[in-house]
Amino acid sequence: MSIQAIVAAMLERELAARGVQSLGHSDCMEIVENLLGRLKELDRELTARNTQHGER
Secondary structure (H helix, E strand, O other): OOHHHHHHHHHHHHHHHOOOOOOOHHHHHHHHHHHHHHHHHHHHHHHHHHHHHHHO
16 A cells, blocks of 8 residues: 555545545545645755755
8 A cells, every 4th residue: 555545544534534525535645646746846945945055
C-alpha cells in the first residue's frame, strides 16, 4: 500500500468522523496527491530560499 493510499484512508476516516460522507476514496486520493505535490513545491522553494540566504 502506498503512502498516498494510507493518507487517503486516514483522510476518509477523519472526514467520516466529522460527518462528511460525500467524498469517496478517489476524491481523497486526489486531495492527498495534490497536497503532497504542494508540499514538494514548498520544500523546493524553502530549500532554494535557504540556499540563497547561505550564499550571502
